[in-house]
Amino acid sequence: MNAINYLKHNWGIKKALNNKISIEFKKITGSVVDLGCGLRPFERDILNYADTYTGVDWANSLHDTKADIIADLNQPLSIESESFDSVVSFEVLEHLSEPQMMLKEANRILRKGGVLILSMPFQWWIHEEPWDYQRFTRYGLEYQLKKAGFTDIVIEETTGFWLMWILKLNYQSMRLIRGPRLVKKTTKTFLVPFWFSNQWIAMYLDTIWREDKETAGYVVTARKPS
Incomplete structure (x- = not known):
């Protein structure tokens, strides 16, 4: 896979x-x-x-x-x-x-x-x-x-809907990772837990708030x- x-x-x-x-x-x-x-x-x-x-x-x-x-x-x-x-x-x-x-x-x-x-x-x-x-x-x-x-x-x-929407949000948040190497690394350090948690939450919401x-x-x- x-x-x-x-x-x-x-x-x-x-x-x-x-x-x-x-x-x-x-x-x-x-x-x-x-x-x-x-x-x-x-x-x-x-x-x-x-x-x-x-x-x-x-x-x-x-x-x-x-x-x-x-x-x-x-x-x-x-x-x-x-x-x-x-x-x-x-x-x-x-x-x-x-x-x-x-x-x-x-x-x-x-x-x-x-x-x-x-x-x-x-x-x-x-x-x-x-x-x-x-x-x-x-x-x-x-x-x-x-x-x-x-x-x-x-x-x-x-x-x-929820995972679809969160994925769009996360792709846009990638634009925040810019500037000098240290700044980019620091920004990504803050974004990683945001990405990790919001996708799990979105997948759960898709099970209880269905929208085909x-x-x-x-x-x-x-x-x-x-």
Whole structure:
């Protein structure tokens, strides 16, 4: 799973994603391809259920990558049709100028009855610019998936209002860390306990004050028809 550093301003979203995605991994079988794999943070967890794991990513990634296949997900993939039992893709769709191409290709390379698991941010700041192109509501995601040929679509919010709001606040508070090295270090020393506590409180509030129209993102599962 994504490694969690509880001293960071945004550990809450990684924890929320890990919690949601780990449940969906139980649907994985056989051979798995990870579209936009990056450093393959979920490989070990996926292989608890899958037989094989293949990572796909592009050469222009702003992060390091450990891809088995280098490919532009905005273009058709040089992968045979119906090659995989499961397709996963985490926090990638927003970075594609042609997201429908990736979804159609995911459907094509899946065997009949195969599962797709993906996550995507919704109320989240612009990141990895200039490769940050869109956000979809749950209805937009459902439309895109149906258009690509998927069925049995299930969409769940990654967070509620409180963690989403606190994450936005914490990202803004990062702007306070500036000036000489000693000043920055001192400021961060005061911010770390603020970040640590407010994310735990926000996650608790999300359990008692539920709001499905406010979320940092979505986790989606869908299937290719048998």
